[in-house]
Amino acid sequence: MRAVLMTGVLATALVLAPVVRADPAEQPDRPLTAFDTADPAIGNLDPALRTAVQNATTAAAAQGISVTVNSGWRSPQFQRQLLEDAIVTYGSFAAARQYVQLPEQSRHVVGTAVDIGGPDAAQWMIANGPRFGLCQIYANETWHFELAADANGICPPLLPTAAG
Numbered sequence: 001m002r003a004v005l006m007t008g009v010l011a012t013a014l015v016l017a018p019v020v021r022a023d024p025a026e027q028p029d030r031p032l033t034a035f036d037t038a039d040p041a042i043g044n045l046d047p048a049l050r051t052a053v054q055n056a057t058t059a060a061a062a063q064g065i066s067v068t069v070n071s072g073w074r075s076p077q078f079q080r081q082l083l084e085d086a087i088v089t090y091g092s093f094a095a096a097r098q099y100v101q102l103p104e105q106s107r108h109v110v111g112t113a114v115d116i117g118g119p120d121a122a123q124w125m126i127a128n129g130p131r132f133g134l135c136q137i138y139a140n141e142t143w144h145f146e147l148a149a150d151a152n153g154i155c156p157p158l159l160p161t162a163a164g
């Protein structure tokens with residue numbers, strides 16, 4: 001039963017967490033990491049968040065876990081495009097809003113959120129991210145992290161979805 005559940009979670013993550021660049025024309029030949037500051041997806045992140053993800057990435061690598069960044073900063077125009085694409089994918093505005101924020105509300109647009117990738121990276125970050133200040137925010141997005149832990153490394157309660 002546990003194995004079946006895990007497989008379901010992984011399959012969901014693979015379907016719902018596409019690699020998203022700040023500039024869709026950019027298609028580097030390797031995944032971005034938090035150290036790729038020349039890319040606007042990383043370079044335009046809030047510096048405190050970027051440093052936290054860099055530190056977590058280094059700690060994860062020491063344990064054999066590769067943490068990549070599927071999506072960091074996004075322009076408002078690109079966020080709008082993602083929402084329009086999600087409406088097509090999920091069939092309605094309400095369904096799309098379970099996964100994609102309005103440009104005015106997205107933490108990606110203001111550079112204070114990252115979507116991480118890499119095998120086992122989300123599980124590692126959920127377990128270890130809080131000591132770097134990094135928290136999962138939405139129950140249905142295991143890959144989306146923000147700098148939200150308190151001084152004791154405690155994260156706020158999960159919100160059900162991005163729709164709030």
Ligand SMILES: [Zn+2]
Pocket residue numbers: 108113114115143144145
């Ligand atoms: Zn996100």
